[in-house]
Amino acid sequence: MSGGVRRRLLPVDRVAIGYFGWTGLVALVFGGLSGAGIAAAHAIAIFGITRLAAWHPRAGLAAIARGAYAVLITPLLYAELSVLNRFFTQRYFDATVQAWDAALFGGQPSIDLSAWLPWLSFSEVLHLGYFGYYAIIPAAILGVFATRGIEAFQRTALAVASAFFAAYLIFMFFPVAGPRYEFVQIGGSIGEGTLFGIVHGILEAGSSKGTAFPSSHIAASLAGVVAAGREDRRWFWLLLIPELALTAGTVYGRFHYATDALAGILLGLLVCAVLRRTGSGAEGIRVVGGGQPAA
Template identity: 70%
Template structure:
């Protein structure tokens, strides 16, 4: 089953992100920026070519409706380079002041000090690790129960949360507590999941990507959007999402303001998608099926 050619809303969103960041680094990034801009231009060309491909079932349908989310790890990796084109500082002191103003303390330091219980720490670190399952589960799950257009709307919300986060990281880089504060020690630091999560971050994180928490923004957007399509996915995924949200602060991965900012961004994106008559299909394509139509 295929629709007639036409750009999907996700395509336009992705083109907008690649164009905005590509133009910015072309203007301010010198020769390295020109290379990144050229790569972004190739992505735009590829997305435009995708307009003639509209599978609505099987693996092809999943990829077509959610490819932008699949690209986000690569886009995340380039952020540590992108933000150096625009500023040589990190804005951690600003975010730390926000935390102090809201909570009178630094929650990212105080939570693990007040609750130094290994089982509790391991549960929260498992919650943080669950990020890698929440987004795929929401996307694949909603596709299985509600079909292509429901997947596309959910993926659009997730991609929008990622892209807005990445734009903020580019111009307002914040390193995060992991770089600013000492690591958690004692019994907690010997936890299996603690070591697993910190090991992953040591090898795969981009500096300057703390505010807002894209982990929370994207995963909560996935939970809320998937829940809007099929409430079962909200109730299945909200518990690990809560553990993820608390775990980002407890594990000193993010400031409390990062977590709050990510949650607000997720809810704002979902409100924009589901409160403004979002049209899933591109020009000339079939209009979205009912929320209750099986895929």
């Protein structure tokens, strides 16, 4: 990669290239024929990102796509994790995480919460909170774009993408299936809820086994909330309650162990702290617009 291309890359480009490069190399070395296919796809992705280097639209859908493409492609990368995490081990580490839950919380909150609070209305609220994940990240990124502009948008999207990629790397080497696979589904009146059925139906259709620890839902959405809040404090307070509901819903609905949720919180905060300390977002401002970061 030439020096001119490197200078034009956004921080999110560098993060994406790092992820594609590392996972592609691991797949090529350890994944056999299927790994070679993944490595080839990742090499094409890296080439495509370098071709983006000179494209820096300042407004409209083009600017949104340029700044948030790494977030937009995470569902595709999520889908391949059930293959990637088989290259190193054929086991899942649920027993380890269940032991952590027992040590930290004195039991299994992913079972106990719904048993302690077996109310349909309460369950529906928390399942709505879990479903809110699909709104929190777009609200954080696009909200900041609307109120603080392209530079703030880039920094927020970078935080979300970095949290996703960090979680995905952990999934590769420490796959955990999660309570959905280990424990029976919640029954009784709770299991008859409308939102319960919608959320569990979505997961049945699109889940990737081995991606429970840490919760990437929590890590990425919290990174987005915190990063957006640094740009415009209003977005932090607007999204805090939905984020708390998401966190509680992941455990109550038996989508994640409590330790998964805790690790997701810590990862999201760590990503934001690292990006702030390294000034990666500010670098993106200089590359794209030459201006100063938003207040």
